[in-house]
Amino acid sequence: MTEPFGTRLHAAVAARGPLCAGIDPHAGLLREWGLDDDVAGLERFALTAVEGLAPHVSVVKPQSAFYERFGSRGVAVLERVVAESRAAGALVLLDVKRGDIGSTSQAYADAYLDPTSPLACDAITASPFLGFGSLTPMIDTARTHGAGVFVLALTSNKEGPEVQHAVASGGGTVAGRVLDHLRALNAGADPLGSFGAVVGATIGETHEDLDIDGPVLAPGYGAQGGTVADLRRIFGRAAGSVLPSSSRELLRHGPDVGRLADAARRTNDELAGLAR
Numbered sequence: 001m002t003e004p005f006g007t008r009l010h011a012a013v014a015a016r017g018p019l020c021a022g023i024d025p026h027a028g029l030l031r032e033w034g035l036d037d038d039v040a041g042l043e044r045f046a047l048t049a050v051e052g053l054a055p056h057v058s059v060v061k062p063q064s065a066f067y068e069r070f071g072s073r074g075v076a077v078l079e080r081v082v083a084e085s086r087a088a089g090a091l092v093l094l095d096v097k098r099g100d101i102g103s104t105s106q107a108y109a110d111a112y113l114d115p116t117s118p119l120a121c122d123a124i125t126a127s128p129f130l131g132f133g134s135l136t137p138m139i140d141t142a143r144t145h146g147a148g149v150f151v152l153a154l155t156s157n158k159e160g161p162e163v164q165h166a167v168a169s170g171g172g173t174v175a176g177r178v179l180d181h182l183r184a185l186n187a188g189a190d191p192l193g194s195f196g197a198v199v200g201a202t203i204g205e206t207h208e209d210l211d212i213d214g215p216v217l218a219p220g221y222g223a224q225g226g227t228v229a230d231l232r233r234i235f236g237r238a239a240g241s242v243l244p245s246s247s248r249e250l251l252r253h254g255p256d257v258g259r260l261a262d263a264a265r266r267t268n269d270e271l272a273g274l275a276r
């Protein structure tokens, strides 16, 4: 029986630090690395990034769309990114931001969270805006297989507040309701729950309670402007459970594997004081 995702994540962060390395093969980055924007370029880029980053971080986060844009051959590259990152000892959080009616939600859960699937990974990102309950098949499947789900709460983009700060039926904000659901799912988990929130490192400040007894993914660190000081201000006493996520800021150090590895280690060093 696989250990719960939260337990595995807690151990990985203790061993390697909290940085989550995004592997997002943007067309512009492929060009900067001297590669063509085609499947061969994608494969070279993604597997070099895995070689440089995955041995040094607790979590790798490939964004699925950058692979899907090449069709089935791009998805085959994504399968290799997942397998080789795990072989290097990193947990894989596949960024797919899925959300749909419950029956379709089960199909997404089968695609990403069932270990017999070709695209099985350790955790996925999910969107709760069809109602948090629509994610129940993903949550249940994750529990069964020791996987995790990270649910969007306060995203890093400037358009997010229109929906996330809106007042939910029954009071409080939509984001607050998402955080409440996650706290309930994580209740009693020790040392860390398996159900995470996504809260951008760029949101400035929030009055929401970000302590959900589970992990919080904080994208927007690096290229979108988020800093360690921002993380400390936004997360306060919850900062010890934060996974700051960076993609372009790390990847610009390639294609040299040693420089990618240095960038990952240096960033983890910068983040080391976050919990204090």
Ligand SMILES: O=C(O)c1cc(=O)[nH]c(=O)n1[C@@H]1O[C@H](COP(=O)(O)O)[C@@H](O)[C@H]1O
Residues within 6 Å of the ligand: 022, 024, 063, 095, 097, 125, 154, 155, 156, 157, 198, 199, 200, 219, 220, 221, 222, 223, 224, 245, 246, 247, 248, 249
């Ligand atoms: O769920 C995410 O990962 C995510 C949520 C969010 O609120 N903002 C956000 O930027 N992301 C993702 O995080 C990554 C950020 O990339 P960089 O800005 O290059 O570090 C991209 O893969 C985004 O899709």
